[in-house]
Amino acid sequence: MMEPMHLQYELEGGNFTKAGFASSEIKKVLKQLNVDAKTIKRIVVSSYEAEVNIVAHAYSGIINAWIDNEKIVLHFNDKGPGIPDIEMAMQAGYSTASPAVREMGFGAGMGLPNIKNNVDLLEINSEVNKGTLVKFTIGLTPEMN
Amino acid sequence: MKKHKVSEIVKNLNLKVLSGGEGLDRKVSGGYVCDLLSDVMGNSKEGQIWVTLQTHKNVMAIASLRDLAAILLINGVNPDEDTIAQSETEGIPILGTDMPAFEIAGKLYELINK
Ligand SMILES: Nc1ncnc2c1ncn2[C@@H]1O[C@H](COP(=O)(O)OP(=O)(O)OP(=O)(O)O)[C@@H](O)[C@H]1O
Ligand SMILES: [Mg+2]
Numbered sequence: 001m002m003e004p005m006h007l008q009y010e011l012e013g014g015n016f017t018k019a020g021f022a023s024s025e026i027k028k029v030l031k032q033l034n035v036d037a038k039t040i041k042r043i044v045v046s047s048y049e050a051e052v053n054i055v056a057h058a059y060s061g062i063i064n065a066w067i068d069n070e071k072i073v074l075h076f077n078d079k080g081p082g083i084p085d086i087e088m089a090m091q092a093g094y095s096t097a098s099p100a101v102r103e104m105g106f107g108a109g110m111g112l113p114n115i116k117n118n119v120d121l122l123e124i125n126s127e128v129n130k131g132t133l134v135k136f137t138i139g140l141t142p143e144m145n
Numbered sequence: 146m147k148k149h150k151v152s153e154i155v156k157n158l159n160l161k162v163l164s165g166g167e168g169l170d171r172k173v174s175g176g177y178v179c180d181l182l183s184d185v186m187g188n189s190k191e192g193q194i195w196v197t198l199q200t201h202k203n204v205m206a207i208a209s210l211r212d213l214a215a216i217l218l219i220n221g222v223n224p225d226e227d228t229i230a231q232s233e234t235e236g237i238p239i240l241g242t243d244m245p246a247f248e249i250a251g252k253l254y255e256l257i258n259k
Contacts, residue, residue, distance in 0.1 A: 016202070016203060017202055017227060020209075020210065021206075023210055024209060024210060027210060037191075041211070044210045045186055045187060045210075048206070049183065049186065052182075104182070104199065105180050105182040105197075105203075106182055108184055110181070110183035110184055110187060113187075114183055114186060114187040117187070
């Protein structure tokens with residue numbers, strides 16, 4: 001049995017050089033814990049997309065991760081413009097990314113759908129002009145998947 | 146289908162090694178061609194060579210998170226300084242060609258699937 005772990009990372013909106021850092025740290029921890037490759041894949045895809053969304057669309061954010069024997073729970077909490085219509089934002093291809101962000105290859109409108117396809121539980125709460133909280137859970141044991 | 150090393154692909158297709166030479170022994174399972182990062186994140190597979198014209202540091206983040214074998218930059222474009230640095234740290238090679246995506250992808254496909 002392992003002790004439950006808590007990890008925390010900060011993100012700045014617009015700073016793409018740091019995007020992916022938290023996900024890569026989380027990946028290292030999961031590898032150390034011998035989580036299977038397929039589950040690690042699902043976690044890093046979802047975590048990276050949520051991380052990049054804060055950098056691409058919000059002003060600042062905090063990532064919290066809790067890991068125990070059964071699951072990883074991730075919270076991506078940002079101060080930002082918020083999402084007026086979450087259902088629309090979840091649709092593949094929908095994006096409000098700026099031209100500069102699109103030029104970098106972001107803005108396909110696939111991030112949130114990627115998250116949805118890879119997590120076991122997903123909840124998004126958002127308030128316009130305040131910010132967004134994306135929460136998801138992925139099981140680490142075969143029974144939960 | 147035989148699994149090539151990155152170094153064999155470099156030699157056969159006459160590619161430049163722009164950085165991350167330490168990773169030339171990595172095994173190649175296939176290729177993926179796309180410049181949309183979320184598409185690569187969602188749909189690429191471990192061990193693939195990613196053919197792209199994106200040169201910024203986030204391509205390395207994706208290559209590392211998805212355990213890709215190497216990045217192959219087309220049209221003679223060069224990676225950014227911090228992309229090179231990350232490639233060295235991760236030991237994931239960045240390769241280069243002057244060819245456009247269609248042509249190099251065709252050659253890569255032929256080589257890998259023969
Ligand atoms: N944290 C956030 N704050 C504000 N808006 C967001 C946030 N996350 C997503 N959105 C909105 O939801 C849309 C869809 O997000 P999604 O991640 O699917 O696509 P994208 O980020 O535009 O492009 P991609 O992820 O393919 O690079 C965004 O364009 C944006 O309008
Ligand atoms: Mg996104």
